[in-house]
Amino acid sequence: MNEHPLYLDGNALAGPLGEVFTTDPTTAWRLCPACRLPATLAQLHVYGPEPGLTARCPGCAAVALRVVTQPGHLWLQLGSGAGAFRFSRPHDRVRNPG
Amino acid sequence: MGSLSPGFHGRTRAFEGRLPPGQYPTESFPVLSAGPTPHVPTDRWSFTVTTERGETRSWTWDEMMALPQEEPTVDIHCVTRWSKFDTRWRGVSLDVFLDEVDSSSEHVVAESFDGYTTNLPREDVTGGKAWLAHAYDGYALSPDHGGPARLVVPHLYFWKSAKWIKGIILTPDDEPGFWESAGYHGYGDPWREQRYWSD
């Protein structure tokens, strides 16, 4: 029996989230509301895959998101206190601040 | 299905009527995890029941072990489709704890040391249907299976049987827990295949 369950890095989320995101979700950036550690989605620690994927802050293990897949559907739960993910918008031109 | 061995068929027949729809029997005990395994020494363990008015009643490990112990042998069913027959537990019926508090709430939330939560109707954890279990198959419950103590509610999908339980909160309203707020069913009856919200 495994006393210390292994986790995967956030690239494990690329498959399921790639099905519903038009941009690569793994480069999304997040500042952990619990410990202030910045991390990309790819750097999160991912537990699962069953009954769902739980992605946690690599610094403090606070839950960042949960993904549950069922036939025909995908659930994405950010939840209270999970923080926000910042996605790049590849088609936007950043306006010249001047 | 043609390639299954005669032995497998024989075993399946022996458990006829005990396998809910969409499940397969397993003899292993898969470990599912949503985070790092907490390691809670029994000398720092306690179990707390909190009422809707915020009143609490707590038991230390030694106090819990001094309560009347039961040894249920039950079938368990995981939403990931495995079922395991005749699992042997030792622990205290939740009735013993809930009888000690005054509450009119019809719902409970089980809370774990790792922050996990799961919601259940009060009537599903009373009347001899749920246990705080600290031993499995004759041995102290290991941390990866939820030790030092976990909830065991065998008639619902096993995600309701919270590992590393630290308390029960009585709530007037049904409050979705960790997986229930992320797509899983609020009640989770394996015989009605209540896996996801819409089931």
Ligand SMILES: [Zn+2]
């Ligand atoms: Zn953090």
